[in-house]
Amino acid sequence: MNKNQGNPGDINLDIPYTEHLSTWDMGSYAMAGVLTVKEDCNNLLKRIESIEKWILNYSVPMYKPPGSEKHLPLGEVLSDIYNRIETC
16 A cells, blocks of 8 residues: 555545645635635624614613603614704
């Protein structure tokens, strides 16, 4: 048996793993990894946007503008304050 031969499917640990793969295989694995990361990032973004929307719409109101009968949701507080500053 030749020194470089082994069982089919064995990996020679003396050379880098990437040398066992064709350029096409390496590109395919890299693209699959990129697509997985992209999907994970999109899922994370959707979760963050859902949390942000919930906070903006359902947070306990703490700000009641002068002269107003209702409290503003958290998302509108800064807009109201900026508008009041601009009109002063």
